Amino acid sequence: MRIIQIGLIAIAVTFSLHMVPATWAADTHTKAREHVMVEPNDLKWADVPTLPPGAKVAVIEGPPNEAVPFMMRLKFPVNYEIPAHWHPAIEHLTVLSGTFNMGIGDKLDVTKTKALRVGGVMIIQPKIPRFAWTKEEVMVQVHGVGPWGITYVDPADDPQKK
Ligand SMILES: [Cu+2]
Numbered sequence: 001m002r003i004i005q006i007g008l009i010a011i012a013v014t015f016s017l018h019m020v021p022a023t024w025a026a027d028t029h030t031k032a033r034e035h036v037m038v039e040p041n042d043l044k045w046a047d048v049p050t051l052p053p054g055a056k057v058a059v060i061e062g063p064p065n066e067a068v069p070f071m072m073r074l075k076f077p078v079n080y081e082i083p084a085h086w087h088p089a090i091e092h093l094t095v096l097s098g099t100f101n102m103g104i105g106d107k108l109d110v111t112k113t114k115a116l117r118v119g120g121v122m123i124i125q126p127k128i129p130r131f132a133w134t135k136e137e138v139m140v141q142v143h144g145v146g147p148w149g150i151t152y153v154d155p156a157d158d159p160q161k162k
Contacts, residue, residue, distance in 0.1 A: 008058060049081065050150050052082065052083075055074055057075075060073065068145070070144060073096065075139045076132075076138045078134065079134065079135065080131075083108050085131070086126070086129045086152075087127075087144075093118075093142050095117060095120045095139075096135065099118075101113040101115050101132060101135070102116055102131070104129070105129060106108075108131040110133055113131075
């Protein structure tokens with residue numbers, strides 16, 4: 001049996017509220033029609049301009065800003081906070097390492113979160129505000145069907161507006 005290996009090309013990430021065509025260097029959604037076998041070492045990590053500084057993203061499938069299935073991994077540092085925000089599509093999140101504290105609501109409140117441990121899963125419907133924080137380094141995998149984006153409940157929390 002022949003295994004088709006598809007290398008991931010470095011992906012420059014630009015998430016945008018406005019769905020501006022992003023600079024995904026790789027046309028990964030076309031490639032995803034073939035087999036994709038990816039090792040962790042193949043992932044290309046990039047900064048995330050739409051999240052508070054310190055997060056990293058590796059897009060595996062996408063591009064997320066188009067109406068295609070997407071899959072990406074996100075890494076968050078120690079003591080990281082993601083203010084209340086929502087997404088235009090269903091979010092499916094799986095914790096791959098660390099403990100990810102997530103809550104539902106309009107304002108980040110560390111007392112109103114659930115600690116999702118490794119293997120924990122969260123599914124949130126579109127436009128439901130949610131927030132999260134970490135005490136340790138965390139890696140999650142998010143997948144869904146785009147177009148993806150992020151809207152902060154309080155626009156002042158949007159790092160792109162700072
Ligand atoms: Cu989110």
